[in-house]
Amino acid sequence: MAPRSEARTAPSGSSAGGPARRTQLFLARGLPAALEPLTELALDLRWTWSHASDALWRALDADAWERSANPWLVLQDAPAERLEAAASDAAFVSAVQRAVAQHRARLCAPAWFEVAHPQAALAPVAYFSMEYGLGEGLPLYAGGLGVLAGDHLKAASDLGVPLAAVGLLYQEGYFRQQVEASGEQHERYPYNDPLSLPIQPALDAGGGWLHVQLALPGRPLWLRLWRAQVGRTTLLLLDANDALNAPADRGITAKLYGDGSEVRLLQEIVLGVGGWRALEAAGVTSEVCHLNEGHAAFAAVERARRFALAHGATLGEALWATRAGNVFTTHTPVAAGFDRFPPELVRRYLPAFELEAAGATGEALLRLGRRDPGDAREPLNMAVLGLRTCARTNGVSRLHGEVSRELFQELFPRWPRTEVPIGHVTNGVHVPSWDSHLADRLWTDACGKARWLGTLSNLEEGLCAVPDAALWELRTVSRGDLVRYARFRLEQQLGQRGEGPAAAAQAAAVLDPTALTLGFARRFAEYKRPNLLLSDPARLAALLGRADRPVQLVVAGKAHPADELGKRLVAEWVRFSHRADVRARAVFLEDYDVALAQRLVAGVDVWINTPRRPWEACGTSGMKVLVNGGLNLSALDGWWAEAWTPETGWALPPGGDDAADAAALYRLLEEEVVPMFYRRGPDGVPGAWVTRMRASMARLAPRFSANRMVRDYAERVYLPAAASFRRRCADGARLARELARWAAELDARWREVRIGPVRVRSDEHGHGFEAQVECGEVPCEAIRAEVYADPEPGGAEPVRVAMTCGAALAGSAEGHLWTARVATRRPAADFTIRVVPSHPEAAVPAEAWHIAWQR
Numbered sequence: 001m002a003p004r005s006e007a008r009t010a011p012s013g014s015s016a017g018g019p020a021r022r023t024q025l026f027l028a029r030g031l032p033a034a035l036e037p038l039t040e041l042a043l044d045l046r047w048t049w050s051h052a053s054d055a056l057w058r059a060l061d062a063d064a065w066e067r068s069a070n071p072w073l074v075l076q077d078a079p080a081e082r083l084e085a086a087a088s089d090a091a092f093v094s095a096v097q098r099a100v101a102q103h104r105a106r107l108c109a110p111a112w113f114e115v116a117h118p119q120a121a122l123a124p125v126a127y128f129s130m131e132y133g134l135g136e137g138l139p140l141y142a143g144g145l146g147v148l149a150g151d152h153l154k155a156a157s158d159l160g161v162p163l164a165a166v167g168l169l170y171q172e173g174y175f176r177q178q179v180e181a182s183g184e185q186h187e188r189y190p191y192n193d194p195l196s197l198p199i200q201p202a203l204d205a206g207g208g209w210l211h212v213q214l215a216l217p218g219r220p221l222w223l224r225l226w227r228a229q230v231g232r233t234t235l236l237l238l239d240a241n242d243a244l245n246a247p248a249d250r251g252i253t254a255k256l257y258g259d260g261s262e263v264r265l266l267q268e269i270v271l272g273v274g275g276w277r278a279l280e281a282a283g284v285t286s287e288v289c290h291l292n293e294g295h296a297a298f299a300a301v302e303r304a305r306r307f308a309l310a311h312g313a314t315l316g317e318a319l320w321a322t323r324a325g326n327v328f329t330t331h332t333p334v335a336a337g338f339d340r341f342p343p344e345l346v347r348r349y350l351p352a353f354e355l356e357a358a359g360a361t362g363e364a365l366l367r368l369g370r371r372d373p374g375d376a377r378e379p380l381n382m383a384v385l386g387l388r389t390c391a392r393t394n395g396v397s398r399l400h401g402e403v404s405r406e407l408f409q410e411l412f413p414r415w416p417r418t419e420v421p422i423g424h425v426t427n428g429v430h431v432p433s434w435d436s437h438l439a440d441r442l443w444t445d446a447c448g449k450a451r452w453l454g455t456l457s458n459l460e461e462g463l464c465a466v467p468d469a470a471l472w473e474l475r476t477v478s479r480g481d482l483v484r485y486a487r488f489r490l491e492q493q494l495g496q497r498g499e500g501p502a503a504a505a506q507a508a509a510v511l512d513p514t515a516l517t518l519g520f521a522r523r524f525a526e527y528k529r530p531n532l533l534l535s536d537p538a539r540l541a542a543l544l545g546r547a548d549r550p551v552q553l554v555v556a557g558k559a560h561p562a563d564e565l566g567k568r569l570v571a572e573w574v575r576f577s578h579r580a581d582v583r584a585r586a587v588f589l590e591d592y593d594v595a596l597a598q599r600l601v602a603g604v605d606v607w608i609n610t611p612r613r614p615w616e617a618c619g620t621s622g623m624k625v626l627v628n629g630g631l632n633l634s635a636l637d638g639w640w641a642e643a644w645t646p647e648t649g650w651a652l653p654p655g656g657d658d659a660a661d662a663a664a665l666y667r668l669l670e671e672e673v674v675p676m677f678y679r680r681g682p683d684g685v686p687g688a689w690v691t692r693m694r695a696s697m698a699r700l701a702p703r704f705s706a707n708r709m710v711r712d713y714a715e716r717v718y719l720p721a722a723a724s725f726r727r728r729c730a731d732g733a734r735l736a737r738e739l740a741r742w743a744a745e746l747d748a749r750w751r752e753v754r755i756g757p758v759r760v761r762s763d764e765h766g767h768g769f770e771a772q773v774e775c776g777e778v779p780c781e782a783i784r785a786e787v788y789a790d791p792e793p794g795g796a797e798p799v800r801v802a803m804t805c806g807a808a809l810a811g812s813a814e815g816h817l818w819t820a821r822v823a824t825r826r827p828a829a830d831f832t833i834r835v836v837p838s839h840p841e842a843a844v845p846a847e848a849w850h851i852a853w854q855r
């Protein structure tokens, strides 16, 4: 890496008087002046989904472009003669100018958000995630969580939702997989050289490199800041690999999910505390902070601390202000999946939080992250911390919302599960990143070029007008592309293992471009049951092997380095794919990554997914096949539980055990999928199959797109959160301070709240309730009495009727008679009286979960 003093500055845009605006500090070579504008294109990761400038990169260095798909690397590596020749080629230079002008115009064009919410004036949403899967040019992800975060940034850019993201720059990231002939997995950790990554140092106004500092025990930790551009969205990356740091600390941001829990805690402190400071250092002021999974929850703590310092508030008051603007998305469907840190470990690193400066103690942090704040032995749970510091929490599919309400029920003791304040925003994928060139062309013809930039309202209609033959053509050509790519990858794989020319010849002959192609690729985690399809190898081999109706299978996936069972499952698949009778029909491709995923989801006819319900919070890989005309066959878990209809795909019936699910999977393939694929009309097109494709593309692709997801977040979450945060901050945070007093009073005096005698008068229209409610010293405006009934059988919503506070009870300071009428046919015995906190600006029970029930 170039030392700072040798950094090259760009000659562009020096403003009068001030220091030159530096854009390409980190390009190690000079470019001919006519090609300088290319740096702007190369540094905008928009090239991961827009292919407008592909031809330019190919022209400069076809080999580097094919291998890396990273234009920044092309600029570094292109032979000098090629650059000189291109710079003196008038046609090339004007193509460059056109591409840059178009790029700038696109970034400035009014987008959906500006048009739909012209008055919103939303400050950039601060988005925190431990991983980002934007593309192989910037490999900072392990799997679905990161790919989702990457897709979120891209869709925010498309829609013009203002967003500034924060993450970590891993020197090694997640491991790369190599697999031996025996099936044994090896993990490799290639170095992410920042010089080759499409990122730049984040600079301050004077051109100096931005850093933030954390106070680790006995030494400071310096974090360098890098900037990645994703269209209109900025991603700031924190990097501990600075020579100013203690040698051991430089590796804090080396591996993703690789080192033990101490490094993990440090990474999460860097992401949360360092990340919030990084945004401030970069001049970003946010109203809304979005935590993508609990890893990032320390950001909410640092945000509150900074608020307290800036407003002369206590940490408690600051939490009441900032919580309104914090959003927590949980991605975990089982309690074991939450990050937990032992209190001793957290205490060692408490200095990094500097809570004393805000008049608080480190114990306040530990209390916030415990189910029982008073239990000093309880670990710090990052999901609890997220829930307690964010007024809004959501799961990532409808089913996962339900599962999360159950999982977090214990944080809201004695509240009915249906009222646990966790909703859902179902995930979606950034369609332009996952469609093939061919699918892009078909959709452009059917629905126009700007189809993923608006509200998607006309897509279903457009797709329904596409002729059967065109859809089948898309399938046929795409399958052929995948077959060619799989042969190429397999040949490389065998070559690297040293298997010689015979193996290469064998690779060239695998798979058949006309055979029904199943895809199965994912992390080899046990709950995903990657071997369910393999549970009866003979039956699977028979399915693949029929000469009249051949079926083939492409499999890929990594097992976490510490997951021995997962590694055994990888080995099982690899060995199966070597069987002489299936070798030509089943291929295991190593090193599943975004680039391979793109090829797979574009080419398969059917995508198979077999998670154990309800362990898949959402799952997104199946969404990626939709736009390309692939169909899903999946367990009814995650997104598929809300997406599946009999017209759009296939589902394993719910409630089965592993054996039943395996049987159902084989049966569906043998009796439904295979026959439907091979039932051809006189024109050679399988009519029923194409009908299904069209239904899946037209109805599901828009609904499970990141466009829909980000619009949901913007309208249902970000805008209300920003408005609520502004109200709490106004006027020296008057409302936040009032809420803090209100909550403190409830905490201190809730014991005194008591529901006395209740009278019910019933007639044919319903019931009249009268309850004597004693609330001791709690003012009656701070509470509300309600008539409550559980949902009716089959219903989802409980009955809640607010009661009216009436006459004071004789001889009591704050005792009142509360009354309500409930029009209903249900018996009076279904109803009960309860008292809950009440404040028009508080989220109950998310922020105040006291409750008292009629005995």
Ligand SMILES: *Cc1c(COP(=O)(O)O)cnc(C)c1O
Residues within 6 Å of the ligand: 142, 143, 144, 145, 147, 521, 522, 523, 592, 593, 594, 597, 598, 618, 619, 620, 621, 622
């Ligand atoms: C989409 C994607 C995932 C997530 O897929 P799941 O369906 O959640 O398993 C994981 N890895 C890669 C490389 C992906 O592209």
